[in-house]
Amino acid sequence: MAYGFLSITLASLRILPLLAERVRLVFDGASISPGLRLAPHCSKEADAAAYAAYKRQSIDKASGELPHGAQVIELPHRACLSGSIRAGMAGVSTPFVAVLQNDMPVKRKFDLFALLALMETEPRVEKVHFSVGINRCHVRNSKVVCKAHRRMGRASNVSYAQEKGGGVLTRLTPVQQWFDGNHVARLTHYQRVLSIVPDGVFMEDRMFCKPWANHSLWGTFLLGAPDDGHYSGHLNGGGHRAQGCMQPPFGEGSGLVGGGGGGATVALHSLQPVYAMPVT
Numbered sequence: 001m002a003y004g005f006l007s008i009t010l011a012s013l014r015i016l017p018l019l020a021e022r023v024r025l026v027f028d029g030a031s032i033s034p035g036l037r038l039a040p041h042c043s044k045e046a047d048a049a050a051y052a053a054y055k056r057q058s059i060d061k062a063s064g065e066l067p068h069g070a071q072v073i074e075l076p077h078r079a080c081l082s083g084s085i086r087a088g089m090a091g092v093s094t095p096f097v098a099v100l101q102n103d104m105p106v107k108r109k110f111d112l113f114a115l116l117a118l119m120e121t122e123p124r125v126e127k128v129h130f131s132v133g134i135n136r137c138h139v140r141n142s143k144v145v146c147k148a149h150r151r152m153g154r155a156s157n158v159s160y161a162q163e164k165g166g167g168v169l170t171r172l173t174p175v176q177q178w179f180d181g182n183h184v185a186r187l188t189h190y191q192r193v194l195s196i197v198p199d200g201v202f203m204e205d206r207m208f209c210k211p212w213a214n215h216s217l218w219g220t221f222l223l224g225a226p227d228d229g230h231y232s233g234h235l236n237g238g239g240h241r242a243q244g245c246m247q248p249p250f251g252e253g254s255g256l257v258g259g260g261g262g263g264a265t266v267a268l269h270s271l272q273p274v275y276a277m278p279v280t
C-alpha cells in the first residue's frame, strides 16, 4: 500500500493553509463487523497486521506535515467512506467542512476565503468541488448516469444558473450529481447526506442523482467555469477511480502505485466561515 500518499496530500495544504486548521484524519477499520452490510467495493477482508503497519507508516511519513493539533481517528471496524465521514463529522460545529481524500493533493491555489464568503452569502451553494479533471466532464457525466443509465428523465432545475459567481474571484459551475473527491460543504449538507446514507453504503448509490432530481435542494457546484478544473491531483491514478472525470492531467501519478486492501483514509477539516473578504 502506498503509505506516502498522506504525506504528499498533507504537504499540498501549504498552498491553502486554511485547510490545515483543525484537521481530522480518519482511518477506516480493517476488521469487518458481522452486523454491518457493506458495499461490495468496500467489503474485502483486509490483512489487519498489514493495515496497522500501513497506518503507522503513513503517519510516520506524514509526521512533518501533520498540522498542529490534528486529530487521528482510527475506526475499530470497517465503515467505508460514509462511516468514516460520519466519524470525522462527529462533534464538529463549524458551519463549513472540507473533505479531502488521502490520495488527492490540492494542486492549484485558489481563494478559499472568497469561496467561503460566497457560501456565507449564498445559502443555495452547499457543496463546492475542487475537481481533479475538467468541470465540464462532471456536468456531462450527470446526464449520462442519471438520464441515460438510471432513466430519471430530464434534469430538474438545470436552468437555475449556468454559472453562479461572486465576481472574478469565485466562479462556480452547477453540477447535477453528488460525488466524492475534494470539496468544501456546509455542515448541514453533510448532516442531511448522512441521514440518508448509512455506514457501509456506497454514498453515490444513494446520493448521485439527488441533485439531478432537484439541484436547488442539494446545491452542488464545481469550483471554476466549465472548462476549468485540475484543482486536485489523483495520486492513485492507476486505479479504477482514475477513470472518467477523475482523470488527472496526463503523466501525473506515474511511478506511484496505490490500492490494495484496507479501508479508505479520509482527511476532514472543519472550517470557520471568514467574513473578511467582501465578494462583489
Ligand SMILES: *[C@@H]1O[C@H](CO)[C@@H](O)[C@H](O)[C@H]1NC(C)=O
Binding pocket: 124, 156, 157, 160, 214, 215, 216
Ligand atoms: C428551482 O430552483 C429555485 C431556486 O432555488 C426553486 O425555488 C424552485 O423551486 C426550483 N424548481 C424546481 C422545479 O425544482
Ligand SMILES: *[C@@H]1O[C@H](CO)[C@@H](O)[C@H](O)[C@H]1NC(C)=O
Binding pocket: 156, 214, 216, 217
Ligand atoms: C426542489 O427543492 C426546492 C427547495 O430547495 C423546493 O422548493 C422545490 O419545490 C423542489 N422541487 C421539486 C420538483 O421537488
